[in-house]
Amino acid sequence: MSLQALRTAGPGRTVVLSGNEAIARGAMEAGLAYAAAYPGSPSSEVLASLAAMARERGFHAEWSTNEKVAMEGAAAASFAGLRSITIMKADGLNVAMDFLTSLAYSGTRGGMVVVVSDDPGAHSSTKEEDTRYLVRASHLPLVEPATVDEAKEMTRWAFELSEEVGLPVMLRSVTRIAHARGSVDLGALQAPPRTARYDPGARYFTTSALHPLLHQRAESARERFETSPFNSYQGPADARRLVIVTGPGFTYAVEAVELLGVSGEVGVLKLATTWPLPERLLLSHLGHAREVLFLEEIEPFMETEVKALWAQHAASLGAIAFLGKASGHVAGAAGPAIGELTPEIVIQAVSALAGRPFEPRAPEFRRKVEETRLPELPARALAFCAGCPHRASYWAIKAALELDGRDGVVLGDIGCYTLGSMQTGYFTVKTVHAMGSSVGLASGFGKLSGFGFEQPVVAVVGDSTFYHAVVPALVNARYNDSRLLLAVLDNSTTAMTGHQPHPGTGRSATGEPAPPLPIESVARSLGLAVEIQDPLRTEETVESVYRLLQTDGAKVLILRSPCALLPWVKRSRRAMVDPERCIGEACGCARLCNRVFSCPALVWDSARGRARVDEVLCAGCGVCVDLCPREAIRLDAVA
Numbered sequence: 001m002s003l004q005a006l007r008t009a010g011p012g013r014t015v016v017l018s019g020n021e022a023i024a025r026g027a028m029e030a031g032l033a034y035a036a037a038y039p040g041s042p043s044s045e046v047l048a049s050l051a052a053m054a055r056e057r058g059f060h061a062e063w064s065t066n067e068k069v070a071m072e073g074a075a076a077a078s079f080a081g082l083r084s085i086t087i088m089k090a091d092g093l094n095v096a097m098d099f100l101t102s103l104a105y106s107g108t109r110g111g112m113v114v115v116v117s118d119d120p121g122a123h124s125s126t127k128e129e130d131t132r133y134l135v136r137a138s139h140l141p142l143v144e145p146a147t148v149d150e151a152k153e154m155t156r157w158a159f160e161l162s163e164e165v166g167l168p169v170m171l172r173s174v175t176r177i178a179h180a181r182g183s184v185d186l187g188a189l190q191a192p193p194r195t196a197r198y199d200p201g202a203r204y205f206t207t208s209a210l211h212p213l214l215h216q217r218a219e220s221a222r223e224r225f226e227t228s229p230f231n232s233y234q235g236p237a238d239a240r241r242l243v244i245v246t247g248p249g250f251t252y253a254v255e256a257v258e259l260l261g262v263s264g265e266v267g268v269l270k271l272a273t274t275w276p277l278p279e280r281l282l283l284s285h286l287g288h289a290r291e292v293l294f295l296e297e298i299e300p301f302m303e304t305e306v307k308a309l310w311a312q313h314a315a316s317l318g319a320i321a322f323l324g325k326a327s328g329h330v331a332g333a334a335g336p337a338i339g340e341l342t343p344e345i346v347i348q349a350v351s352a353l354a355g356r357p358f359e360p361r362a363p364e365f366r367r368k369v370e371e372t373r374l375p376e377l378p379a380r381a382l383a384f385c386a387g388c389p390h391r392a393s394y395w396a397i398k399a400a401l402e403l404d405g406r407d408g409v410v411l412g413d414i415g416c417y418t419l420g421s422m423q424t425g426y427f428t429v430k431t432v433h434a435m436g437s438s439v440g441l442a443s444g445f446g447k448l449s450g451f452g453f454e455q456p457v458v459a460v461v462g463d464s465t466f467y468h469a470v471v472p473a474l475v476n477a478r479y480n481d482s483r484l485l486l487a488v489l490d491n492s493t494t495a496m497t498g499h500q501p502h503p504g505t506g507r508s509a510t511g512e513p514a515p516p517l518p519i520e521s522v523a524r525s526l527g528l529a530v531e532i533q534d535p536l537r538t539e540e541t542v543e544s545v546y547r548l549l550q551t552d553g554a555k556v557l558i559l560r561s562p563c564a565l566l567p568w569v570k571r572s573r574r575a576m577v578d579p580e581r582c583i584g585e586a587c588g589c590a591r592l593c594n595r596v597f598s599c600p601a602l603v604w605d606s607a608r609g610r611a612r613v614d615e616v617l618c619a620g621c622g623v624c625v626d627l628c629p630r631e632a633i634r635l636d637a638v639a
């Protein structure tokens, strides 16, 4: 994190920031008073940056228990006249939508910006989701930056827009903005006001009577979008071939036009204000364009909406060929609307539009590459780290289910423990959906005994997920007397997204002490039986899971051991394989430690036909010591 750059005084200075840091800086230049988020890549660093600056700049920053709560907190600050921001990844907007669609009706007062980071290509998500459809459904103004610098400027402006139209403004970022770094021209930092007050005459209701007002406000945003300086056009005044581009594809498009030498015939319209559509602006370009190429991330949202606009004016506009993801003209190897836009996809699409063949490399260059090609490295599967307690938890759950023998079902959730669905978790997890869904599903399975369903059901969630979305499903399970075992894999952090604190850690977003809320206290307060077990004690864990599977009703097993990568977890031991005892394949263990349990620190020494421990990777968790049938592994103290 570039804290020094974030706190640099402007204007007149230029610094290098990531897109997420640029959004944070834009908010601070707008006089931000309240920031709230739930962590989720690719958006996590926005709140992390704000939290690092909150005390010295005098604003509030918090990790909230989920995205809906974060948005509600930000709305409260707005109702009190302050500027607020809430940040989430695409999946988080689904969680917050119930409140957001209502907030659109009631409107806001102080500027409120909702940052949503989509993840084209699903680099750090379970799915690709284009949140523009949700924004359209909520009638809220939507802006999409194309560069890191624009992310900062647009965030600052979005607060002003929000106050002008009385609505929250949505800012859609994507991974290549969030995690890119670029030069940012700084403006002056603004201190938040100390004048928060709820106007006693103000009312923020959700009622259908406000539907016309919502449409009026959206129209008001559209009017401002028609002349927004964030929208720009470059190319001939009457280009018959037009590229309409949103987001980071803009820089790829400009480069493609230059490389192909078609800047005199192909126009590029960068659309930064994407909902409501700036119709007059678009119609002015559709008036001369006969072929239009759309470049946008994930779904053909803009392509569909602009085609609908054209259809309303077809008589005057005449025939236009529309090319994009919907038409199949913009696609990577996996097909249209799948994966990210890349410079290669864009240049191929612009080349086809311009009728100008593009040869990325000279044939001689490609021939030489073929001649000197190195053998491909084997693919490396996603895996739990050495010493990760989740691997031990899945080992124990799987072993207990095999002992039980009734084909038990393990329902997964969202977090690093989702890897339990893969080889590293022994393919134990059979379903993965949304935050907390494993428990809702388990609650449903737990009521199927009347239909002959006899299989035990285990829901697996992480500690942060427990606070985020599990509690209502647990209440449901208890209320309806569902039979399930909830295993909470508590590693004392929100590990997947970068070790953010949560209500159980006793630490706030700004690093101050916070009253810890233990998972067991919450579960016991619901009247549920709770056990706590260290998953690194393998045999005891298998016994606990097996025993609990034999009991009725809903119960909770907390498998508690800290993430091996937490800075305060110090390695005091490391494993060693005794080469005299390990007899490798000959003992019939099928290389249990290295191939089956598959801790990355356990390496197969093929020359000697023995397992050995990578001393650098080994975290000293000790699970392999319990597992080796030859008692060939021991733990030594680390000085």
Ligand code: SF4
Pocket: 386, 387, 388, 574, 575, 599, 600, 601, 602, 613, 617, 618, 619, 620, 621, 622, 623, 624, 625
């Ligand atoms: S003790 Fe064994 S299982 Fe644990 S990290 Fe070291 S090698 Fe891996």
Ligand code: SF4
Pocket: 577, 581, 582, 583, 584, 585, 587, 589, 590, 591, 592, 593, 594, 610, 611, 627, 628, 629, 630, 631, 632, 633
């Ligand atoms: S489980 Fe024990 S005997 Fe088997 S390969 Fe590992 S160290 Fe050797």
